[in-house]
Amino acid sequence: MDDDAPVTAAPVPPSAGSARERARATFTADLLAAARRQVAEVGAAQLSLRGVARELGVASSAVYRYVDSRDALLTLLLIEAFDDGGAACETAFARARAAGASAGETWIAVARAFRAWATEHRHAYELAYGTPVPGYVAPQDTVSHATRVWGVLGRVIVAAAADGDLAPLVPPADVRGLVSPAVLEFAGSLADDGRAAPGTDAEEGVVRSVVLFDALVGAVSTELFGHLHGVTTDADRLFDVTIAAAATGVGLVLRPAA
Amino acid sequence: MDDDAPVTAAPVPPSAGSARERARATFTADLLAAARRQVAEVGAAQLSLRGVARELGVASSAVYRYVDSRDALLTLLLIEAFDDGGAACETAFARARAAGASAGETWIAVARAFRAWATEHRHAYELAYGTPVPGYVAPQDTVSHATRVWGVLGRVIVAAAADGDLAPLVPPADVRGLVSPAVLEFAGSLADDGRAAPGTDAEEGVVRSVVLFDALVGAVSTELFGHLHGVTTDADRLFDVTIAAAATGVGLVLRPAA
DNA sequence: TCCGCAATGTGAGCGGTGCTCTTGACACGT
DNA sequence: ACGTGTCAAGAGCACCGCTCACATTGCGGA
Structure with a gap:
């Protein structure tokens, strides 16, 4: 509730960057968490972009705004x-x-x-x-x-x-x-x-x-x-x-x- | 050419069983060979029943007459x-x-x-x-x-x-x-x-x-x-x-x- | 202040997958 | 010669990765 403050308020609440950048960061984090969860459940080979999109309540195509491809997502998890x-x-x-x-x-x-x-x-x-x-x-x-x-x-x-x-x-x-x-x-x-x-x-x-x-x-x-x-x-x-x-x-x- | 003989001929040419059984056996053998080949090429996880059906020039559904499922086919290859x-x-x-x-x-x-x-x-x-x-x-x-x-x-x-x-x-x-x-x-x-x-x-x-x-x-x-x-x-x-x-x-x- | 641009989410769509089920044709045994 | 049972075919379902045209929306510059 406090977050959608008056127009010009809160330039840098906790993290840096504009509101958009912060949203992007948190969504990316959620995406990775969901992917991690899915890998833990069904295994890497069964990792499904559509599945994580479903879990995030978002269109499957939206995921591609944040990750190049399924393989790129796999690479992130592999590095992790x-x-x-x-x-x-x-x-x-x-x-x-x-x-x-x-x-x-x-x-x-x-x-x-x-x-x-x-x-x-x-x-x-x-x-x-x-x-x-x-x-x-x-x-x-x-x-x-x-x-x-x-x-x-x-x-x-x-x-x-x-x-x-x-x-x-x-x-x-x-x-x-x-x-x-x-x-x-x-x-x-x-x-x-x-x-x-x-x-x-x-x-x-x-x-x-x-x-x-x-x-x-x-x-x-x-x-x-x-x-x-x-x-x-x-x-x-x-x-x-x-x-x-x-x-x-x-x-x-x-x-x-x- | 010699194989599709006259109607009632050739009861037991080389192998035993009726013509139907023999056909089934040879087709099963072909199926396994194709699956083997495909596994060697693209790996087990990429083994596709439709793919082997294509390779055999047969409808994908026909394969299910000879093998219970993709997993059953995998089991055969695993044993091999x-x-x-x-x-x-x-x-x-x-x-x-x-x-x-x-x-x-x-x-x-x-x-x-x-x-x-x-x-x-x-x-x-x-x-x-x-x-x-x-x-x-x-x-x-x-x-x-x-x-x-x-x-x-x-x-x-x-x-x-x-x-x-x-x-x-x-x-x-x-x-x-x-x-x-x-x-x-x-x-x-x-x-x-x-x-x-x-x-x-x-x-x-x-x-x-x-x-x-x-x-x-x-x-x-x-x-x-x-x-x-x-x-x-x-x-x-x-x-x-x-x-x-x-x-x-x-x-x-x-x-x-x- | 307002406008244009870029970032974002959507949904349809393409071609692929495994698998099921109905349908019709064929061969076999009697 | 005929019923029976096996067979291939194809449509269809639900899923997949990925693309694209399209609205929307937030941001920065004029």
């Missing part, structure tokens, strides 16, 4: 998903390290956080880490968000190297030339103190991160996609064992905090 | 996919063992075969091991086909135990009560000579198989779904390293054949 999962891993990492956890313990904490996020946001996980939506290719804007999880895993390896918790690979693997230069550069920027631990091979570190990533996505995907259905009586514990085995596989020593 | 992937693993296993390969070498051969199959039949892999098709729940008939890969991985572990190539898990994992009884029974049936190697814990063996399975699906999925895009310059070698790390993680010793 990557950011959400990445943030979950990042806070788990930070919290574990702040609590003095060893690199191995940190890896387990990160993996658990990732799995918890995936379980709670099943469809967001599917969107980000499941089968690519058919006919849809993720634009370049998404990769920077997708790398957040990678960054955390890389820092786990860096921390392990710094703490002396990184055993040699068994059997020794020749990783020379395996990693693309751009990724090597990205990996080089991960060490907190600006310098990698002595004797650490950056290329081998990236390979270890890849193995951890594969194990993580593999464990979560098989569980969420039903391939472990009826296999175990305690999925939580099985996940922990799986994740621990992955650590051992990359030479990440699992020891309690010092 | 599981069988195909399972067969690839089985022949790789048999071939490696026949050549005297160690359990570790056999694991690598199986993993490579699985990856090769997945790469060649991308959409079949997606159908079987990717995000479940939304709104579609795989019927019970599919599980027996899905277990073929599991059987191979289980036999890898059994072989390793028999050959003394199975190191204890590091760190030791308490796997008591982790595995469902039905799966334990299935695992018990895998030993070729009818008896598990002495000192082998069946439950722990299943857990090792799960870890291998997760690593396999994880490695293939991340690669096929684009998460390793631009990371490596040699995906084949990276896969091998990943698979070797998984073996080490479950205590599967990688040694050359005796």
